Amino acid sequence: MRIQYQELCDTLSSILEKRGMSHSDAVLSAHLFADASRDGVYTHGLNRFPLYVSYIDRGFIDVSARAELESRVGLIERWKGNKGPGNINAHMAMQRAIELSHESAIGVVALRDNNHWMRAGNYGLQAAENGCIGILWTNAMPNMPAWGASDARIGNNPLVIAVPYKDTPVLVDIAMSMFSYGKLERYAMEGRECPVDGGFDEKGNLTKDPVAIARTRRLLPMGYWKGSGLAIALDLVASLVSGGRTTKDIGELEVETGVSQFFMAIDLSLFPDRDEMERKIGETLEFIDSSDPVKESVKVHYPGEGMRRIREESMKLGVYADESVWEKISGLI
């Protein structure tokens, strides 16, 4: 089913206000969820909203708490999340990194003790909308085995890099696992295989079968040992610089909460060759888009470009929502 974007935002924000969130925060949080689904990232948009509300109801998320500055170390600001809503806190932290970058060309905010920030890409787009490169990542609970291991001891720690470009920025938003559990579930529901190997089956062989992977819980790191190593490094940098929990520490909690995040912005508008940059980005993206496609019918797109079509469709026809998800959300009003 499809729901108009504004109706979606109104519904979500009223659910949050009912739970004591201030009007302006509820509107922001609702938009962050709606934006994810609008852009096609359903797993961290509407599909995740009921869990977010249940975390409010169970007290893991404090609707009136907000992230705040804890200390400064040189130019790096360390913030703490105070159990506030993860997406609102992350939005604040990114905004602060952007502000800092307006002064020093580069701004870094490390945020500890935050809740799950939902769709990572939102904060990359936020940087790009403010004329900044955004580089950010989060750690997570242990949900993936390290390369060579069979038990989950590292996080899938999503990494985002965004580069502003006209109305369609470059947006890379990648978890360190090849597929999330949400994606595996969707493939299983649709009776489809993963497009590439996504994990291991019970015999320890790589497989595209989403059901077999969900059974072993042995997700494959993207790029095998490469994604495994990157996940470990990103976890350490975020938790050290923020002074917050490592993936290991998060695993000792009841649910995934109190994560560590790293936000960096680079303000391109301060550079004297800003106009030249626009040409350079355009040429690079055009060069990539005009690659010879493997399948003649499938044009090559730069990362973030495909999202635009989904977004336009969502704004015209309404945002796609799974009926069962929308039923659940409607029950929260």
Add this chain to the structure above:
Amino acid sequence: MRIQYQELCDTLSSILEKRGMSHSDAVLSAHLFADASRDGVYTHGLNRFPLYVSYIDRGFIDVSARAELESRVGLIERWKGNKGPGNINAHMAMQRAIELSHESAIGVVALRDNNHWMRAGNYGLQAAENGCIGILWTNAMPNMPAWGASDARIGNNPLVIAVPYKDTPVLVDIAMSMFSYGKLERYAMEGRECPVDGGFDEKGNLTKDPVAIARTRRLLPMGYWKGSGLAIALDLVASLVSGGRTTKDIGELEVETGVSQFFMAIDLSLFPDRDEMERKIGETLEFIDSSDPVKESVKVHYPGEGMRRIREESMKLGVYADESVWEKISGLI
């Protein structure tokens, strides 16, 4: 064959001095090559030295030129490489980022117009040896198709993250291709398959056959679309912030030269909880290392840990060198 580390350094540096490089620079460059082979990264150690020398002989590398500060934008320093030796320039840029981080906790140097920096991991280790987190990457000539494309229009743009820890820092040093051409060549020479899919064969199917991949030149990005996207984003950030060439621009030159690089250091010694960090890193690495291994006989290691064994062996028995490579190098004296 094996050659004592010091002998190796002396041989390489005398070859460089003979070509007009100053004594101290020749020693530094020789060490950077020797360190790569010492740590097992032969493709960017000794194996690459003859090409480096040929670039000096052909005038692509100017042995007496050095990178220099071009401008400051806020806290970011923009340096230019002036066709100097890529590894020496990169070492200078990383050292400057480290210096800057001693003042501001974070230091960023973007370097344009540099030559190939050889082994990327060296500069991560350099940061770690100075008590800093190091995050750095380079772009490259077009050598890999974007995801969905069949012709090479993106670079394999290696990314490094290093985190200091005792005498064995965490070191992630990953190209955005699943395997380099150097690695494919080695597998082919040894009559082995790649351990995982490394590219496409002539029918457009994923394959582990290194010969088939070398034939199509369709390298597989690590993590498929993920490595492809990341390569594009890293290229843009390095070239925009440095004001240097994009991968597309580099592809228009006669050989791979004039690349753009990004160096970031975070000085952990400035943080009041530095001691706590040491405990946190140790616990995380111990947690990973004590994972249940897939094969009982193969212990899980954190990234950078395996290198230590190779290094110890190299320092004890001598650094491994391929005989044909050593013969080539000996011919340059």
